[in-house]
Amino acid sequence: MTADHVFTALASPARRELLRLLLEEGGQPAGRLAERFDMSRPSVSEHLRVLKDAGLVSESRQGRERHYRLEAAPLMEIRDWLSPYERFWREKLANLTDLLDEMEDHGQDS
Amino acid sequence: MTADHVFTALASPARRELLRLLLEEGGQPAGRLAERFDMSRPSVSEHLRVLKDAGLVSESRQGRERHYRLEAAPLMEIRDWLSPYERFWREKLANLTDLLDEMEDHGQDS
DNA sequence: ACTATACGTAGGTTTTTTCCTACATAACAA
DNA sequence: TTGTTATGTAGGAAAAAACCTACGTATAGT
Numbered sequence: 165m166t167a168d169h170v171f172t173a174l175a176s177p178a179r180r181e182l183l184r185l186l187l188e189e190g191g192q193p194a195g196r197l198a199e200r201f202d203m204s205r206p207s208v209s210e211h212l213r214v215l216k217d218a219g220l221v222s223e224s225r226q227g228r229e230r231h232y233r234l235e236a237a238p239l240m241e242i243r244d245w246l247s248p249y250e251r252f253w254r255e256k257l258a259n260l261t262d263l264l265d266e267m268e269d270h271g272q273d274s
Numbered sequence: 275m276t277a278d279h280v281f282t283a284l285a286s287p288a289r290r291e292l293l294r295l296l297l298e299e300g301g302q303p304a305g306r307l308a309e310r311f312d313m314s315r316p317s318v319s320e321h322l323r324v325l326k327d328a329g330l331v332s333e334s335r336q337g338r339e340r341h342y343r344l345e346a347a348p349l350m351e352i353r354d355w356l357s358p359y360e361r362f363w364r365e366k367l368a369n370l371t372d373l374l375d376e377m378e379d380h381g382q383d384s
Numbered sequence: 385a386c387t388a389t390a391c392g393t394a395g396g397t398t399t400t401t402t403c404c405t406a407c408a409t410a411a412c413a414a
Numbered sequence: 415t416t417g418t419t420a421t422g423t424a425g426g427a428a429a430a431a432a433c434c435t436a437c438g439t440a441t442a443g444t
């Protein structure tokens with residue numbers, strides 16, 4: 165729910181893989197997701213819980229299955245967190261290209 | 275150096291705070307950074323090492339100080355990782371606004 | 385009602401992370 | 415040289431994370 169939870173959730177490769185599966189293949193029941201991992205089903209279940217606590221997936225019961233689907237909104241918080249760093253990166257890149265242009269100007273006249 | 279390292283580095287609030295300080299106040303020696311934390315200096319030093327392994331900071335020796343500065347490039351990998359999810363998010367949002375428009379059309383004629 | 389299926393939860397072990405207090409190293413200063 | 419400052423490294427304790435194997439619960443099917 166907080167940005168902290170989101171960052172923590174994204175730190176695990178298994179959880180990032182879960183998000184990828186939900187993105188590329190759409191929402192799925194827990195069992196079908198678990199099949200794709202070289203890991204016990206309860207462990208996958210726990211990863212899903214972490215993702216859910218971070219608001220990155222939602223769960224809906226359908227019969228005896230639990231359908232999980234991607235909730236991308238919290239990732240937009242990450243994007244926002246990232247943006248000042250992106251600005252910083254761009255400025256640095258701009259300075260570099262300016263420098264290169266200047267070197268070129270000095271290297272060849274006219 | 276890998277995306278995995280970057281995600282792991284970002285998972286810690288202390289390390290994100292280090293990045294923020296380096297972004298907002300510019301590069302600084304290790305000791306000055308450590309002062310800002312309610313944590314022992316060696317612990318901060320270790321966090322800096324994790325950030326360095328992820329390529330998020332660079333270190334340069336200046337006399338007996340070690341100057342750390344922000345390296346934002348690896349964060350651009352995170353941004354790239356994020357982008358397909360952003361697309362997903364936008365589509366969902368578009369569907370929602372379409373639905374709302376449709377409801378409005380039916381609610382009031384012309 | 386009974387069995388099978390789809391899950392989450394409990395409890396415990398192993399691994400990883402985080403943090404600390406010494407201690408080592410290297411540079412500057414007198 | 416001798417002392418002081420800046421900082422990383424070692425070693426270890428404590429907390430957190432990641433797994434696993436039972437086990438519990440609820441729904442579906444017969």
